[in-house]
Amino acid sequence: MNFYTLVMRINLALIVLISGFLQVSLAGYGQGITFSEDNASLVRVLRKVQAQSGYRILYGDEVVANARPVSVRFRNASIKEVLDKCFEGQPLSYTIRERTIIVQPRPRAEVPQVRPGPPPPVEVRGTVRDNKGEPLPGVSVRVKGTNVSVSTDATGGFSLTAPDNTATIVFTYIGFVTREVPLSQGLTLNISLEEELKALSEVVVVAYGTQRKSSLTAAVSTVKMDDIRNTPRPDVLQSLSGRVPGLTVEETNSEPGTSPGILVRGVGTIDGSTGPLILIDGSPSTSLSAIAPSDIESISVLKDAAAAAIYGARAANGVLLVTTKKGGEMDKALIEFNTYTGMQSPTRLPGTISSFEYATLVNEALTNEGKAPVYSENDLMLFQRGTDPVMHPNTDWLGAVLQENVPIVNNYLSASGNSKIGRYFLSGEYLYQKGSVKHIDHYNRVNLRANVTSKISDKLQLQVLTSYQHAKRDAAGVMNILSNALRASATAAPRYPNGYYAGTMFANGNYLWRVGNQVQVIENYGPMDNRSSNYTVNGSLEYKPVKDLTLRLMGVYQAGTGDSSSYQGQFETYDFFERTVELGRNSLTERWGKQNKYDLQATATYEKRFGNHYLNVLGGYSQESFRHDRLWAYRADFINDELHELSAGDAATQTNGGRADHWAFMSGFGRLSYNFKERYLFEFTGRYDGSSRLAAGHQWDFFPSVSAGWNIQKENFMQNARWLDLLKLRFSVGQLGNAEKLGLYEPYPRLDVRPAYTFNDGLVVGVLYGNPANPELSWEVSTTYNLGLDASVKNGLFAVEADIWKKETNDILLTVPVSTIVGLPAPSMTTNAGSVASHGFDLVLSHNKQVNSDFRYNASFTISGWRSWVVDLKDRATPFGNEYRPGGDLGDYYGYEAIGIINSEEQLANYRNIENVVPQTGLGDLMYKDQNGDGKLDYMDNVKIGNRYVKTQFGLNLGFQFKAFDLAVLFQGAANTDRVWDGYTKNALMNYESPLDLHLDRWTPENQNADALVPRLLMNYAHNRQTSSWWIKSGEYVRLKNVQLGYNLPDKLLQSLKIRSLRAYVAGSNLFTYAPDYVDGFDPERDIYDQWYPNFRVVSLGLNLKF
């Protein structure tokens, strides 16, 4: 399809849309009602009125049961005329509220209101059966609006006393539709309850609309938000772990304000972004992390091409559709107040070593290198004694900066309902979270939301969704503080006894080294303010010009600002021997950034059921543009540390800068769904996308998908299998694109322009050539196949959802090496080369059971697995590449295979025979395997030693409800994954960094333990630090991810407190972790790395109050 035909199509869709809107204004609002009936039932007439007017008419069957038949004739009549006529002489009256007509018994003649005495209580009895006539024991029978309630006995029978004969009795039973029966029908109630096929009637949010789950042909998973809302984690993504098959949450640390990475069905491409596209209320959004979890109505995860292809070029990594709450049906507002307070602590804490141990290890490492030890015997003695706080202290640096238990508080208030302006949902959230670093590390977040849906007329609906988020953080880069503390030597004191900050390591009575004094850092931190605000307005108009056709126009504006102001006060440096203090420069850096994003969407949906055929056609157009502007300014030499405005600094020191980025996206899309008797389901979707990241001529592409489903239980031959709720087969195939991983300006060759050099002490601008552009770049395209099976028996007693999938990604936007001799600044280029294949499965097994009226439980087990491998790297194949090799898996680590620790002279002599074994190798060092046996150790001996991705993950979700108590438990785990051991935790002692207590398990000449955790310690020699299998650890774990125990206040109390419900609960996250093969002190969700910030274990207490 060329560019102009596409434009034509887009414009056609637009014309259809616009013409629709124009008709609104022409045809107007008060079109009349035309029909005639003779001796028809009132119900029949009312249905006609409802159909023509669009008014909703509410009436009870029992109310209209004794209405008189009517004969009427209308032509272009107003609703009032029609109704007045119809209700003439009826024992009924009507009232119009909003767009709803409510039919009630006509009040008695206007007798003066005399308050009657209390009506006499009445005895009610009866039986409850299911729709097959079987008695239902344990059904809750309650008088509406009171706390009078009983349960049915084994024969389904019950009896209770109601306050009077106008009361309504409510029958509730899990798995059945709740039924309300007014006593006006009589005092003996023989009731049957309809089974609630909840899983089937469930409505799922899909792209540009909703769909019944039973008619889905695509792989879509939904998140049960009820399970998540009370989880004491600030970021909703943190709560998704283990709950959705095929969704991996990578929470490598719990620093406040950071968001975990998420992957949908693993990684299907090489390099670049692998996160899913996230849409909030239909508009692409950059992040979910700041949204209040309680505002979320639902999250749908679109996993296969059938579900995601309508998002085309950005959907290759899956799509997350997040819908916020829109308000209720009730006139009376529902006020919800949720609050929790939690205590956060590290899941695992690395152990540090004492100063004596440190000095011993330093001496040992130097001796291992044939050098003289730096610590004397006297030093070691003093470290051991601990009597000298100046030169021989024993500092717990980590303890000095890390607060082990830190609070989190969340308060949330919302109001929702249906009022004159329409449906509304208003909410506010305040979150406070303390991070692990003492003194600083606070995070505050405010969320405000106002969602209003208003019917302007029968045919026109307006929706305005606005939200505002503000987050404030008083720190940045706090991970460095903990990391530096982790590797600071215990031999340095934070302060000298005279009060000056220290941080100096002494050996033999002299300076040895200086650690970054993190106590000084946190005590002199800032002031620092990191603020970010996001304001979103999402306005849409929905117009139904004729029945079955819906036109929708949506405009979204997102404005974000991010600014930080960081002041660095004068940093004192005290010279211990000279007794002098030097003050560093103070400085202030201000950074301001603003982001603006516009999103315009127009869709037209035509939905029609004729006979056994159902048809749904959607067409749409969207465009997005984004711009990010940044500005920064710096001054130093402030007159004192009290003034923190730029102007107070020395103007001679000022520097500033600014940058800006932008991109745009434009698309046309469509979907056609068809089913026959809900038995055979078909769907076709397609999207035509254009991106500014690609050069003209390559920037448009089309992404189609087709899918089909077969609801087997709807077949005639299955009619006898009544126990079968659902048996459905799904199949889909489709294409998705990816160009998001490209830089914003790939089509434009760039130059490196900067102040390059000084001549005559003045800066001159220099220009160097950047990497050339590749105007030929195009999307990478992945083709996904999905085969799914959904089954459920006995009303959800057991259910299964299984998917297997396969994905081929071609024309991968690959960074391929360019000869370094060409001389590009980065010896690589991006090109469409290579292909990757993936496959995997998602499986959910669930079980629900109501044991008796007091106790029910549910369990669901979720497991998913995947693997991606390189099929072809075209001519860029590098059989010994360090990252990707043809046939290798994505995420593979390559390195030497460590055979073990050299533990005998004979081993050493043999090993030394291999060429390239470094001459410093000695006893206690690692031995690497000469894989190809060529007697030489080089890159050709690098083999696969592990894989970084979590390729199998599982979750077990258990829910119990006993009387007023509820308990939810989530176990979550990962397998088939490796973590790497790196940084200073591997290069212990380099730069005099401190080892951890795990390094005590090492090879030493005295303890020649070939099974030690680490080889002999060295300071300068790097041969043990080579990337090798020794430094790879299995990242398998199982953890008690979440547990929540709640108690609901009984109805009796609620009644007296005049509240709808009150629940108190205690919740916990990451309470327990089992990771047998991992290294102590490090959370298995992160690498063993000195860039460290804890993952949190949280215990919280909370309340959910509704009134």
Added chain:
Amino acid sequence: MRHINALYILLLSFFLVSCENFLKKPPLTELSESSFYKSPGDAAFAVNAMYDGFYELEGGNGVPYLDVLTDLIFLRNSWEIGFFPATNGSLTSDNWWVRDRMWNKKYTYIRNANILLENIDQFRGQIPDADLDNYKGQARTIRAFLYTRLMQIFGDAPLVTKPLGVNDWPGTNSADEIINFIMAEFDQAIIELPVDPADNKHGRLTKYAAYVLKARAAMYVAGFYNRPEYYQIAADALREVVNSGKFQLFNKYQDPAKDFEFLFREENEGADNREILLSLQFVKNEAATENTHNISTVFAGNGWKGIQAHQNYIDMFECKHGWQAHGISFATMNSYRDTKANASPLAGRCPDYTPQNEFANRDPRLNQTFFNPNIRGSGGAISKGGEFWPEANRSFFPDQDNDAYFFKKMVEPSLFYPLYEPWNGANNYILIRYADALLLYAEALNGSGRTAEALPYINLVRARAGMPAVATGDRMELLEIIKHERKVELIMEQQLYYDYKRWREMERTMPYGAVYYGFRREPFGAVSQAMETKYLVYPKYYNWPIPTDEIRNNSNLTPSPNW
């Protein structure tokens, strides 16, 4: 309805025209390549950026570390430099520093020079020919310098003289081809470059700087590849420098105890210092550029003090009357290595040598190159505290290693007082100076058999340092004298590593397993410490390997021999 139709058409046309424009989002901040080389001034920008090519390549961090590859000085901390494994024999072909600095960056600047030389002639006629030639000469010299380095480090290497495309995979050229290319290029650049510097701080290349760069390359070829005819080429080039009358050894203070040290100070980096031919520019507080961390950092930085001298280097400085006066052979001293058992080779031979204060009565350059570590330690224990440095109002260095030899040469005292900002130096780093040219000239003449002609130039350098003249008619002896003189005069000036290679001196001075000791503690009743052990094997360590990354990707390339 007519209005509505008009509205449709309006909307339609709006979307038709805007579609392509809507998706056109060129960079907002960066300059696009297509807009470059549109005016002659662009060439100036391109040339400006190339001067980094002299600088960031050798050490990283603005520090010239290469001399730690000799037996004279050592680096205490492995993490300061990427090529540390090359100092002890554990270098591998995937060393990141060799790949990044010695290989990739070289070719990056070569590419930029190639592009400039390809594009610049279109401006002929638009600017004065002299300016145009000057741009070309600078680019050409820098490119030839970069190829000199490639030849010195790798031997055979690809020779690229035109901008290449991303799909090119060049093969190896022989060192001979590179040598022929650079010699011709230097000759061309010498024609193009101006005689007098265009700036006051010796920042820009001149004809004479190009002569010296050419001579250095020629001397390397003569020695390393045993091509004596190149001595003549070097001598011819250097003769132009020496006879130009534009340069003279710095002796502003007429004080041998001061001139050598102050030659490198910021206050003397201007045009009136006629010893400098070219220097790398540093400016204080210039955070925008990479060249802020100047050389002072590494010598006296915040706790680094990584570079120190071996004892045998200290022993190599003559007694104040010179070795010839005491009958000590330069040849012996050039390959002398301190061992634990040794007393100083000067003990008992130089009458005024004192073991407890080795800095007394020595070549004045010793006191100007290193801080005296033990001024208070005149008998018995080594005392704490270091030498007082009046200019900086600080004492150096109260450290556990106070009995160690720390550099004073090139360190700028103003960085240490009142604010301790050794990283924020403004003193330029001299890339080419006249003393080097003189010594090279002497060596070239001697190499061409003109020993008698050579002698005066060495004595010029010695005289400035306050050392007595040497005398010899023996070509080999003079060569040893020159070697010694270069070691003493040029430490940390990025010359000695290449000198060792061209002298084929490495087996002699750094045999496999050789242990080197730091400060000699025996006179103080303590035991000297081994500072490093070199496990270098030859001829392997005469070249470094072409990086694995390139070999792995590029089958046209021949891996370096011995690696």
